Structures are given as C-alpha cells and as structure tokens.
Amino acid sequence: MPIPKHDFTNEITTILDCYSGNRGNEILRSSEIIQYLNIKTKAANRGSKSRASFANHYAIYVLVEDYLTGGFDRSGGYSDYDGAKFSDLFRRQRELPFGSKLQNHALNHRLNEEFKKYFPICEHLPIIRDAESNKYWINEKLIIIQLGGNTINLAAAIKEIIEAYVLARQSAFSEFMAYCQEIIYIQEESPEKAIQFIKGLFRPNVDARVFEIASFSVLKQYYADQRIYWGWSPEELIEESLILYKTGRTNANDGGIDFVMKPLGRFFQVTETVDAGKYFLDIDKVQRYPITFVVKTNESSEEILAKIAHQAEAKYQIKAIVRKYIESVEEVINIPRLVEIFEEVLASGYGAKVIEEIVLQSRVEFNVEAEEQDVLAFEKAETDAKKTT
DNA sequence: TTGTTTGTTCTCTCTTGCAG
DNA sequence: CTGCAAGAGAGAACAAACAA
Numbered sequence: 001m002p003i004p005k006h007d008f009t010n011e012i013t014t015i016l017d018c019y020s021g022n023r024g025n026e027i028l029r030s031s032e033i034i035q036y037l038n039i040k041t042k043a044a045n046r047g048s049k050s051r052a053s054f055a056n057h058y059a060i061y062v063l064v065e066d067y068l069t070g071g072f073d074r075s076g077g078y079s080d081y082d083g084a085k086f087s088d089l090f091r092r093q094r095e096l097p098f099g100s101k102l103q104n105h106a107l108n109h110r111l112n113e114e115f116k117k118y119f120p121i122c123e124h125l126p127i128i129r130d131a132e133s134n135k136y137w138i139n140e141k142l143i144i145i146q147l148g149g150n151t152i153n154l155a156a157a158i159k160e161i162i163e164a165y166v167l168a169r170q171s172a173f174s175e176f177m178a179y180c181q182e183i184i185y186i187q188e189e190s191p192e193k194a195i196q197f198i199k200g201l202f203r204p205n206v207d208a209r210v211f212e213i214a215s216f217s218v219l220k221q222y223y224a225d226q227r228i229y230w231g232w233s234p235e236e237l238i239e240e241s242l243i244l245y246k247t248g249r250t251n252a253n254d255g256g257i258d259f260v261m262k263p264l265g266r267f268f269q270v271t272e273t274v275d276a277g278k279y280f281l282d283i284d285k286v287q288r289y290p291i292t293f294v295v296k297t298n299e300s301s302e303e304i305l306a307k308i309a310h311q312a313e314a315k316y317q318i319k320a321i322v323r324k325y326i327e328s329v330e331e332v333i334n335i336p337r338l339v340e341i342f343e344e345v346l347a348s349g350y351g352a353k354v355i356e357e358i359v360l361q362s363r364v365e366f367n368v369e370a371e372e373q374d375v376l377a378f379e380k381a382e383t384d385a386k387k388t389t
Numbered sequence: 390t391t392g393t394t395t396g397t398t399c400t401c402t403c404t405t406g407c408a409g
Numbered sequence: 410c411t412g413c414a415a416g417a418g419a420g421a422a423c424a425a426a427c428a429a
Contacts, residue, residue, distance in 0.1 A: 053395060087417070103397075104418065110395085 008041040011164050019157040026147060031154060032119045033060070033126060033142040034161075039118060041165045054098050054166075056114060059106035060126060061096070061162045062089045063138035064155050072140075073155045083135025097166050107136060183355055194351055198342055201358075202335045212270045215294050215338055216259060217357035219268070220244040221350045222341045223261060230263065244268070246361070258294075266330065270294045290330040294338070301332035 012034065016024030028034050037060075040053055063084065072078040086107065093102045112125045128137040143154045183197045201214035223242035231237040243262045259268035269291050295304060309326055333341075345354060 055396070090417090105396090105420090108419070114394085 006038075006042050008165065008168065009038055011168070012038055012041070012161050015160050015164060016154075016157055019154070020147070020152055023147060027145065027152065027154070030147065031142070031145050032115075032122045032124075033158065034154065036115055036118060036126075037158065037161055037165075041161075054096075055093075055102050055106040056111045057162050057165065058093045058096055058099055058102060059089075059111045060138070061159065062092045062107075063127065063136060064143070064158050064162075065092070067138050067140075067143075067155050068159060073153045078137070078140050081137070083137050086136060089136060097170060194355065195342070195346060198354065198358075199339055202338050202342075211296050212258060213358055213361040215270060215333075216244065216246055217354045217361060218338060218342045218345060219259070219294070219333075220357060221345045221354050225345070225348055225350065228263070267291045268294055271296070290328050292331040292333065293329060294333045296335065298335050301334055301337070304332050304334065305329065 009028075013024035013028055016027045016034065020027055028038065037057070040056060066084040066089065067073065067078065070078075070081060072081065086104070089107060090102075090104060093099050093107075107127065108129070112127050115122075115126050124139050124141045126139050126142055128139050129135070138155075143158065145152050145154065183194055186193050186197075198214060198218070201211065220243075223244050226242050227239055228242065229237040229239050240263055242264060245260050245262065246258065258270045260266070261268070267290070271293060293304075297304070305326065308329065309322060342354070345351065
C-alpha cells in the first residue's frame, strides 16, 4: 500500500527517527499503527474548522499512556496485566485538550472498526477488550516491531506523535488568541496598530468565523453607544442602549440568525458571498421578517442590493414579489461600512472593548476548555494582585 | 452533488451504593 | 430488603465536514 504523505508525515518520521536511530521511514513503512496515525493526522495544519478526529487518537493515547505508566515497554509482562479500567481511560480522554466531550465509542468500537477498514489484512486490532470485566489493553503486537533483527517498542513514540499532533492543532488557534491578548496592550499605546489589526480581520478572505466574531464585536460596541427611549406611555419612557446578542456558535448555527438586537428586535445575518439564493432562503425562514445582512465583501451596498434584485427578478419575474424581498433587507453592512463603524467606535474610545470582546468570543467559538480559562483568569488575578501591591 | 466520516446528544439497560 | 439515584457502558440518531 502506498503511504500517503502530507504536512505532518515529516513530523512523524522525525519523531520516529529519534527513537530508532534515523529509521523513521522504515518504521512508517512497516508499522500499521504508525501508518494509521499518519492517515489520521492529515488535518494537522488545516484550519480550526476542519475535523481533528481526536477521539480515535485519544483512544490510542490513553491506552499507550497506561502502558507506559505501567512500565511495560521496559519490563514486559503486559500479557499478565489485568487491563485498564474503562472509567479511568474515559476520564483521561476528557482531560486532554479538545477532549472534554468525547464519548466511549472510539474505545469500544470505532477505532477497531476503522483500523480494520484501512488494514483489512492485518491480523491484529489496536484495542483488546474483555467485555466480561470491561478492561482494556492496547495490542502489544502492533506497537512492538521487528526491524532488521532489532526489536523496537513504539509506545513512547506513539505518545509523542499524538502530542505533537495536538500541539499542531492548537497552534493556529493560540496564535490568534495570543495576538488578541497582545493587541489589548498595544492599542493602549498605539491605537493605530489596533486599528490595523481589526481592519486586517475585515478582509474578504479571512476565516468566516473570525469575520463573524470581529463584526459582532465591532457592531456590539457601536450599538451599545446608541440609546433609545421607549415605554407604554409617552410620560413613562425607559432609556435603554441597544444590545446585540449572539445567538449561538457559528458552527452550531448554520443558516440560522446570527445576531439579534434588543430592544429593537433586529435580526442580523452574516454571510460570505453575495448569493441571492442564500438570502432568499434565509428570508423565507423568517417569513420575510426584515434582516440586516453583514456581508464579507468590499462591494457597495447598492451593488449588492442590485444583484439581489437582479437575481430575484430572474427567479420570480413578478415585480411585486421582488420588491417585497428587497424591502425585507433592512440594511446591508459591507466591509467598508464595518471599518467606518469601527472608526466611530474608536473615536468614542471603546476600541479596547472591541478587542476584549473578540478575545472572549474566540474562546467560546473555538472551544477553549474551561480549565484553560480558569488558568487564565487565575493568572490575571495574580498579576492584578501584584499591580496593587 | 452524494455518500461517508466524525463529533455530539439522547436514551436505554444494568450495576452499585446508600438511606430508610 | 426495598426503592431511589448515580454511574457505567452501550447503541441509535443526528449534524457537520469531508471526499469523491
């Protein structure tokens, strides 16, 4: 079977080299479990939106870790070991980065099934399980290989490969987060740099979720500065500022409404392309309730509206329907408008709040574990305490 | 597009521990 | 001993992203 090469393959062979005296490539060719990991690490350097398939990695990881903790790679005797307890493995999986919501499936079923699919002729399966006692073992036959007369135990290397994979998956995200943190401080001294940073997020080719987070953060501050007066009678008016709410994670909310504004009840939809079909689909969903579109484009709102009208005409012919649709578009906010709004927000001195909001929303969006947030909060409290003393 | 893979939630059964 | 709650372990179903 030809071995697929991708960005992460080199990392794998480099790690194997360290454990085998530069025989990483040979190991990759001869070990099914390493080949399996190679197949499953394709997403290493893909965007945060791609699927990392941590479940199966972690199933291997927790068993290998248990194996190493028991010292079986050095002392042997694994065949006498009475196995790892499911609950311990399960708990450990969930402690690992991105693992907080993992289920039992990889350990019980899916890893072995998938392995079988990739290596139908291999006589071993990675996970051995005793359904009677509910104990689990890693299949030692797969992690000990013979190479030119030498016996090599891959357990430690496998652990390191999975750790490297996790690190690769985390880095793209943490860089963005770290940059956000940094920019909070930068903007106090140099608002110009902060403006550049935010403007950098308002590009047509920026990640859709980053764009959504950035536009939400800017719009939220923008509207927060606007007040309206309303009430049940002209004498009793309540003064309230406009509050923008995010209705969910981008991922979990595909095709839904992205932001809602209180108390005006405006709906905001963030879209990537000027695709009338998508607009009409969304408009259909809410019975032509007016929607404000935030579009990731530099085209002017007139151009966008003209396009929508044109496409609607092609689709419906009847002028009255087309007009109804166009009337349902409350406002179109494009990139230049977002930049303008941002500059107004900056002028009112709320730039830092925008960036803080971006950091906060990113955390939620990209699933940073609660523990990590606790650590950050703890560190912040610590540094704050130092400042005051 | 379509079917497949992977991540998540829901729900069911069986076991265990505990209070009364 | 009974009844209840919580935990373990499993499968079904669904949703989002990927591959072809």
